Amino acid sequence: MISKALIAASTKPLILSVLLDGETYGYRIIKQMKALSGGRLEWSFGMLYPVLHRLEKDGFIEASWKKSDKGRLRKYYRLTEAGQEELDRERSQWLTVQGVFAKLWPSSEVRS
Amino acid sequence: MKKPKKSGTAFNLDEAVSHWIRELQRSAALEDGMITELESHLRDEVEDLIEEGKSPEEAFQEATASVESAEKIGKEYYKTISRGFLATPPGNETGFSIALFLNSLKVSLRKIRRQKWYSLISVTGLAVGMACSILIFLWVKHELSYDRFHKNTKDIYRVIMEDPLSDSVSVHPWLPFPLGSALQNEFPEISAFSRYRPDNMVVRYEDKSFTEQSFLTVDAVFFKIFSFPFLQGNPSEALVDPNSIVIRDTMAKKYFGGEDPIGKVLNLSGRADLSVSGVVHIPETSDFQFDFFFTFQSYPLFNVDLAPLEANWSGKNYQIYLLLQRGSSYSALEEKISGFLSSHTPGQNEVLRLQKLSRIHLFKPDGSDGAIRYVRIFSLIAVFILLIACINFMNLATARFKKRAKEVTLRKMLGGTRRQLIRQFFSESFLHVLAASAVALLIVELTLPVFNQITLCSLKLGLFKTELVFGLAAIILMVGFISGLYPALFLSSFSSIQAGKVIERPKKHGSPFRKILVVFQFTLSTMLIIGTFVVQSQFSFIMNRDLGMYKESIVYHLMQKKTRDSVSVVREELLKHPDILGVTSCSSLPFNIESWIGYIDWKGLSPGHRVFPAFISVDHAFVDTVGLTIIEGRNFSRFRSDNTESFVINETAREQIGIKNPIGLELSFWGRKGKIIGVVNDFTNRQMTFTTAPMILSDGNWGAGRNYLLLRLRQGNPGRAIKHFRQVWEKANPGFPSEYEFLDEVFDRMYTNEKRLSKLLFSFAALAIFISCLGLIGLSSYKAEEKTKEIGIRKTLGASTWKIISLFSMDFTKLVSIANIVAWPIIYVIMHRWLQGYAYRTSISIWMFILAGGLGLCIALLSVGYQTLRVATANPVESLRYE
Numbered sequence: 001m002i003s004k005a006l007i008a009a010s011t012k013p014l015i016l017s018v019l020l021d022g023e024t025y026g027y028r029i030i031k032q033m034k035a036l037s038g039g040r041l042e043w044s045f046g047m048l049y050p051v052l053h054r055l056e057k058d059g060f061i062e063a064s065w066k067k068s069d070k071g072r073l074r075k076y077y078r079l080t081e082a083g084q085e086e087l088d089r090e091r092s093q094w095l096t097v098q099g100v101f102a103k104l105w106p107s108s109e110v111r112s
Numbered sequence: 113m114k115k116p117k118k119s120g121t122a123f124n125l126d127e128a129v130s131h132w133i134r135e136l137q138r139s140a141a142l143e144d145g146m147i148t149e150l151e152s153h154l155r156d157e158v159e160d161l162i163e164e165g166k167s168p169e170e171a172f173q174e175a176t177a178s179v180e181s182a183e184k185i186g187k188e189y190y191k192t193i194s195r196g197f198l199a200t201p202p203g204n205e206t207g208f209s210i211a212l213f214l215n216s217l218k219v220s221l222r223k224i225r226r227q228k229w230y231s232l233i234s235v236t237g238l239a240v241g242m243a244c245s246i247l248i249f250l251w252v253k254h255e256l257s258y259d260r261f262h263k264n265t266k267d268i269y270r271v272i273m274e275d276p277l278s279d280s281v282s283v284h285p286w287l288p289f290p291l292g293s294a295l296q297n298e299f300p301e302i303s304a305f306s307r308y309r310p311d312n313m314v315v316r317y318e319d320k321s322f323t324e325q326s327f328l329t330v331d332a333v334f335f336k337i338f339s340f341p342f343l344q345g346n347p348s349e350a351l352v353d354p355n356s357i358v359i360r361d362t363m364a365k366k367y368f369g370g371e372d373p374i375g376k377v378l379n380l381s382g383r384a385d386l387s388v389s390g391v392v393h394i395p396e397t398s399d400f401q402f403d404f405f406f407t408f409q410s411y412p413l414f415n416v417d418l419a420p421l422e423a424n425w426s427g428k429n430y431q432i433y434l435l436l437q438r439g440s441s442y443s444a445l446e447e448k449i450s451g452f453l454s455s456h457t458p459g460q461n462e463v464l465r466l467q468k469l470s471r472i473h474l475f476k477p478d479g480s481d482g483a484i485r486y487v488r489i490f491s492l493i494a495v496f497i498l499l500i501a502c503i504n505f506m507n508l509a510t511a512r513f514k515k516r517a518k519e520v521t522l523r524k525m526l527g528g529t530r531r532q533l534i535r536q537f538f539s540e541s542f543l544h545v546l547a548a549s550a551v552a553l554l555i556v557e558l559t560l561p562v563f564n565q566i567t568l569c570s571l572k573l574g575l576f577k578t579e580l581v582f583g584l585a586a587i588i589l590m591v592g593f594i595s596g597l598y599p600a601l602f603l604s605s606f607s608s609i610q611a612g613k614v615i616e617r618p619k620k621h622g623s624p625f626r627k628i629l630v631v632f633q634f635t636l637s638t639m640l641i642i643g644t645f646v647v648q649s650q651f652s653f654i655m656n657r658d659l660g661m662y663k664e665s666i667v668y669h670l671m672q673k674k675t676r677d678s679v680s681v682v683r684e685e686l687l688k689h690p691d692i693l694g695v696t697s698c699s700s701l702p703f704n705i706e707s708w709i710g711y712i713d714w715k716g717l718s719p720g721h722r723v724f725p726a727f728i729s730v731d732h733a734f735v736d737t738v739g740l741t742i743i744e745g746r747n748f749s750r751f752r753s754d755n756t757e758s759f760v761i762n763e764t765a766r767e768q769i770g771i772k773n774p775i776g777l778e779l780s781f782w783g784r785k786g787k788i789i790g791v792v793n794d795f796t797n798r799q800m801t802f803t804t805a806p807m808i809l810s811d812g813n814w815g816a817g818r819n820y821l822l823l824r825l826r827q828g829n830p831g832r833a834i835k836h837f838r839q840v841w842e843k844a845n846p847g848f849p850s851e852y853e854f855l856d857e858v859f860d861r862m863y864t865n866e867k868r869l870s871k872l873l874f875s876f877a878a879l880a881i882f883i884s885c886l887g888l889i890g891l892s893s894y895k896a897e898e899k900t901k902e903i904g905i906r907k908t909l910g911a912s913t914w915k916i917i918s919l920f921s922m923d924f925t926k927l928v929s930i931a932n933i934v935a936w937p938i939i940y941v942i943m944h945r946w947l948q949g950y951a952y953r954t955s956i957s958i959w960m961f962i963l964a965g966g967l968g969l970c971i972a973l974l975s976v977g978y979q980t981l982r983v984a985t986a987n988p989v990e991s992l993r994y995e
Contacts, residue, residue: 026149027156045153049146068152075149 002041011043011051013090016083019061023078026052052077060086123169129154132176216539223540227512230890234508235548237886241501242552242587244879247563248494249583250556250571255487257397258473263339264435268469269442271295271432272477273453273462275724282724283478285467286428286708287453289421292331294456295432295449301440306331307408308431312819314672314848315404316379317367323670323851324363328402332409335392337435338400344374345390354409356389363403364391381672382847384413396570399473425457426710426782434466442466485949486869493873496636497880502591503629504887505548509541509595510626511894516599534600541596545588566868598625627927630891634931634968637884639939640877641964646943646956647870653954654863660795661702662739662824666855667834668701669821675845676818679731685840686823691833694737694824699729699816702738703859705797705805707816710782712769712808723768725761725808726797727782729816734809735760735792737824745775745790748811757786757812763794765806781808782815799862803951822855881968885975888924892976896920896983907988916984917977924976925969932965 018029026048033041055061060083068074079087129151136147154175161171224231259265271291275282292305311327335347335358342350343361350358357378364373373388380386386406394400411418436442446466453462467477474484481488523533556573564570574580671679676697683695700706705726712723732748734740744766748758759781766774777788794804825833834852841850860867896903903916911919940956947953 025152027153031160045150049149049153053146072152072155073148074152075145 016087019079220540238548239551243555245494269466304435326403350390357386358390506595537600538596542592545592638935645960696733696737697818714779760809762807893979
């Protein structure tokens with residue numbers, strides 16, 4: 001399991017990154033995260049949606065309602081320009097941290 | 113989250129989802145859009161799970177399992193939406209919300225502004241009431257703090273004597289001179305003692321000379337027992353040298369101005385020269401209000417020998433204060449000393465007792481109530497007034513809140529919860545109470561100078577004293593809570609439909625609670641009025657009672673031993689003036705006898721029978737000058753025969769001796785043998801809380817020095833006679849000031865307490881009525897307003913204005929009458945008991961009750977009538993259009 005603090009810190013850049021591929025909706029994001037992490041990153045929707053709303057309010061993403069093929073209403077989220085910039089900032093920070101870890105942990109010692 | 117029903121019917125996915133949605137809808141934080149999004153998510157997940165091969169029910173369970181509750185989701189949402197750390201979703205009432213509180217405050221202020229008149233009435237009433245009680249409690253605290261500042265307060269006791277008289281026991285603190293040291297020698301738990309004897313002298317310093325009446329002769333350890341603060345000098349050594357004297361700070365200023373008083377020499381009565389060794393400050397809260405202190409060791413300087421005093425066990429002119437060892441039991445000591453005096457004076461069975469220092473100011477020596485009576489009366493009044501003011505406030509508050517049923521309806525319809533309404537009502541009532549207490553403090557601050565003038569205290573409003581802060585906080589909490597309670601609980605419990613109805617049709621007997629409060633309030637006010645009447649009447653009774661002697665147009669002058677002998681010389685000179693009708697010298701002021709020096713003993717006196725008279729030494733002119741009547745026998749003769757003593761007694765003494773014709777009765781008194789030559793009428797000879805004391809008059813030059821020179825002047829213009837007196841006096845006694853005072857002034861001063869009491873009582877009773885009436889005005893105006901329509905209908909149907917007024921006054925008349933019926937017996941009992949404290953008392957008469965009742969009713973009707981009149985005289989069309 002991943003610690004709460006790390007989840008809290010990583011949710012925002014992860015969501016923004018997922019949206020790089022184009023607009024998507026909440027359920028898909030959760031599924032995608034589960035798949036990418038091999039089931040280890042399992043977000044509850046009680047956590048996800050508030051964050052989405054927050055990001056929307058901050059102007060990093062924008063939402064639109066669309067009908068699904070089954071006629072159900074879905075809220076799709078899309079990255080905005082500001083979101084793109086925010087993601088760039090986040091990415092450089094995460095890469096810095098990652099670079100340091102990479103140097104500290106020779107690949108042989110990395111255990112998964 | 114509740115699970116949908118499982119058993120019985122088959123699982124219906126749509127139903128389960130919509131049930132889940134309804135749960136979510138309860139959370140006020142979730143908006144519709146969010147819920148749609150969540151529903152869509154749920155359905156996606158369930159579909160996927162069904163595709164994986166799960167049953168719809170299993171899929172639903174699994175999809176919703178991860179979600180804890182709707183409320184929690186709502187909170188999460190709310191947090192992200194609003195950034196304030198205090199944010200809680202609307203409708204989530206568990207937490208305290210500043211925003212909501214500010215809103216309550218805003219609404220409250222708006223209400224106050226809109227109902228200015230009512231807010232003014234209720235706040236004023238409460239503020240005045242609170243101010244009164246604060247003033248009274250300041251005074252009570254002052255009274256209770258007498259002589260409690262000494263380091264040894266707990267271990268200081270005054271010795272008291274129970275003196276068995278013929279028909280009663282006299283309990284007083286006046287004791288023989290040698291008793292103190294004898295007690296200390298016998299009982300090791302007494303670590304120190306000091307005798308105490310007040311005196312007066314003429315003090316001279318350079319060219320300044322005054323007669324000073326506040327001398328205290330003590331023992332050298334006096335300032336070690338009592339810790340009066342010294343401004344200069346050393347308390348433990350200041351009085352060791354017999355040539356030294358300690359003076360009060362005010363006297364240092366009077367005699368020496370800015371100069372350093374230490375070492376300055378004061379001449380006392382032309383006899384002794386004492387040098388100042390200390391300057392002491394005597395706080396206002398002490399019963400030792402003296403200006404000069406010196407020791408008995410200085411007596412030889414005045415040519416008074418100590419040896420005979422040390423051997424005199426029968427003269428009782430000294431108080432004795434004991435300092436006990438820390439931790440020794442006073443009751444055990446009291447037990448041991450009780451028979452001590454009678455073992456030294458055989459045949460007499462005086463009993464010694466101890467009185468705690470801190471009780472001296474409040475209680476009489478026999479333990480009965482002294483000043484504590486006033487403390488109790490005024491504490492009671494403070495509580496009464498505070499109650500009246502609080503009741504008033506609560507009444508007005510409930511009446512006002514009742515009008516707000518409409519508002520409650522509206523708030524409820526818009527989704528206000530009960531808790532919010534309660535909070536609203538409480539914050540309003542607390543706001544009023546807070547405002548009232550601020551105003552009260554202001555009133556206290558402004559009226560304190562006047563109050564101090566009446567009470568002769570210098571009280572201060574210490575805002576940061578813990579008692580005051582706690583007291584105020586308690587009042588604010590109590591009044592705020594109680595007055596907010598009714599509307600908070602009652603009004604908020606309406607469902608919105610009920611609340612709507614309340615406006616339409618008020619319950620017919622809707623306010624028994626309020627009626628009881630009005631009755632209670634008027635009961636208290638009526639009691640205060642009647643009490644004031646009784647006190648006033650008792651006071652004027654005392655002041656106008658026939659004293660059995662003159663007190664007008666008599667002046668007195670205080671003499672010293674040295675100037676006493678000049679009386680025979682100056683008398684002739686003085687009487688030459690046409691406006692001086694009589695001149696006499698005596699040892700006490702006639703209506704305030706200070707000397708109690710022994711028993712009357714005569715042949716045939718049965719054992720156990722004892723007459724303990726007040727003693728006064730006079731000359732032959734006393735009876736005529738003071739205006740007494742000889743009712744049997746004769747007066748003292750101008751030419752005194754030295755071989756036998758002559759005594760004149762008063763009627764009470766004759767009665768107590770129990771011999772019908774006592775003229776010629778041979779008796780001995782204080783070691784002097786003589787016979788009774790006359791009986792004089794019973795003139796008032798002490799405070800009128802007591803009956804006239806038995807009394808013995810002697811023209812002998814013993815027992816007590818005749819220090820008082822009394823002059824009876826012709827009524828009218830005393831100026832010339834007094835000028836003549838000064839000339840004659842100063843010529844005969846150069847260097848001794850000729851100061852004088854009128855006897856009726858002294859007499860008035862003896863009753864300042866009563867005067868002050870009745871003045872204060874009157875103002876407080878008036879205030880109580882004022883507050884009660886404010887309440888009535890408020891209540892009646894509400895009632896009038898409430899019934900505007902009814903009045904309009906009655907008028908259109910032909911009722912006269914007068915009829916309407918009487919109809920509406922009826923209710924209040926009833927209440928005030930009930931209040932009177934309740935108040936009368938209670939106050940009768942209280943005042944009857946109060947009067948028992950006086951030997952001469954006025955009777956409580958029925959007119960006081962009728963007058964008080966009538967007064968209360970009149971004032972009540974006036975305040976009610978005005979409000980009704982306003983509505984009753986209005987055009988009925990206007991009234992009917994109302995609402």
